[in-house]
Amino acid sequence: MARLPLEVSSEIFVQCLPEYPRPQTHTITRLVPPLLFLRICFTWNQIALSTPTLWSKMVLESPYDSKLEALAERWLQRARSRPLHISFWRSNVDTRIGSLIWGYRSQLKCLKLNVYNDMYDELDEEDEYAEFRLLFGIAQPEPLPFLRTLDLSGLNSGTLSPLPIIQLLRIAPNLSQLSFCNLALAVDAFDEQLALPNLRRLAFVREDPELDEANYELLDFISAPGLEQFTLDLDFGDEDDIISFLQRSSPPLLALEISGTENLYSFDILLSLVPSLTRLRIKYPDSLAQDLFSALAQTPISVLPNLRDLELESAHDSDVLWDIVVRALRNRREQIKRFRLSDSWLEIPPHVLATLRDLVAEGMEMWIQKTSGLERNINMVGTV
Structure with a gap:
């Protein structure tokens, strides 16, 4: 290793x-890169300390302590001026880690924030920045000019105020990717409309079926006129x-992914709002499948005229x-x-x-896949 060029x-x-990578103080976790590299030998130690990219990503999991x-501070210092990708858990107990991360806000490129949906229950309602301060331990928000990706995940049941999220979005003008997982926002009197002109990808997903309060409430407060990719879980909230979000934004949407078991009663309206769509993926569509293919079979072509790529998973199998x-x-077949x-x-x-x-x-690429238990058989039509 010592004979190789440093860049190699x-x-x-x-x-x-x-x-x-996870900076942890436990001995066993120090045996995982990049901390492991510091312990092998002097040469490896120097290579690791001379490679800022090694320290530009990290996950911080609670509970936090002074060690x-x-x-974490030494870790971030080793990243020097590199763009930072950070994920951390935010409880309602300790703001020290949030304050530390905020000190490197000018380098933040990707931030994944895991929050407890009920963490704001006892805050002073008259303090506009109380909720935001609980996240990052600062007096008031300051710009995040370099932030491109923001992932927000709810960790438990309960509801979260949209105010700190709106405040976070407001100071990230160059945000291009935004995702929400298991996030339950409280319906309140908040009426600000925030345009996100640089947002290209937006996702709402629910990984924990027990968190049935997750919803789309944030869509009431934002518009994304440049949105190109949209991921939806129909079990997430109100269609x-x-x-309303699509009508208000009128985005040049190119890709749409829909999952979930709930029916989408306004499916025809939704399709009419995304004429630029080129890729559509529907997972567990059931009732949507027949509506979709009925619309695609209509002539003259009016629904999804630019559709090029269509994928369905777990559709009902029937002669009809x-x-x-x-x-x-x-x-x-021409589209x-x-x-x-x-x-x-x-x-x-x-x-x-x-x-x-x-x-x-005639030239259409087609895959018909049958799944049964652990067995997966993939056949390309035309070769079977």
Whole structure:
């Protein structure tokens, strides 16, 4: 290693990193890169300390103590002027880590904040910045000019005020990617409208089905006129918030991903609001599948005229649906270039299979995937 150029050694070290390294004070966690590199030998130690990129990402997990705070500060100092990617857990107990991170705000490029939805229950309602101060331990917000990605996750049941989130968005004018996971916002009298002109990707997902209070309330307060990718979980909240947001933003949306088990009663309205869409992915669509293919089968073409890539997972398998699928794909064979469909009980009638093979012969890329338990068989139509 000592004979290699520094840039080569540094790149080898960087490739050994986990996605988000964790600076921990426990002995066992010090045996994980990049802290491990400091303990091997003098040469490795010097290479690690001379490679700021090694220290530009970190996850800070509670509980926090003075040792962890000191280690985190040394970690960030070693990153020098590199863009920072930081994830940390915010409880309602300790603001020291938040204050430390805020001291490096001019370098923050990616911030993942995990919060407790009920952490603001006992704050002074007359203090405009009380909630924000609880996050970062500062007097009032200051600009985050370099921040591009913001991920916010709720860790428990309860609701969170939208105010600190709006305040955070307000000071991040160059934000391009925003995601919410299990986040439950309280409905209150907050009526500010905030435009996010540089936002390109927006996602609402729910990873914990027990957190059934998660919702789309933030969409009432923002617009994203430049949005290109939108990810939705229909189990997340009220579809009216989605429709109003799209009507208000009129984004040039290119990709839309919909998941969840709830029905989307305004699906036709939603489709009419995204004519620029080129990629659509629907997971667990059930009732949406028939509505979608019925719309795609209509002539003249008016719904999703620019659709090129269509993917459905776990759609109902029935002769009725297959007939609609065939009509839709025939009708859109000049537009749709890629089609993917997967289902646990997928059976393709022979006459449908013949038609799908004809579409493949005409140039459409098509994957029909059958999943059953642990078994996964992937067949490309035209070769089976």
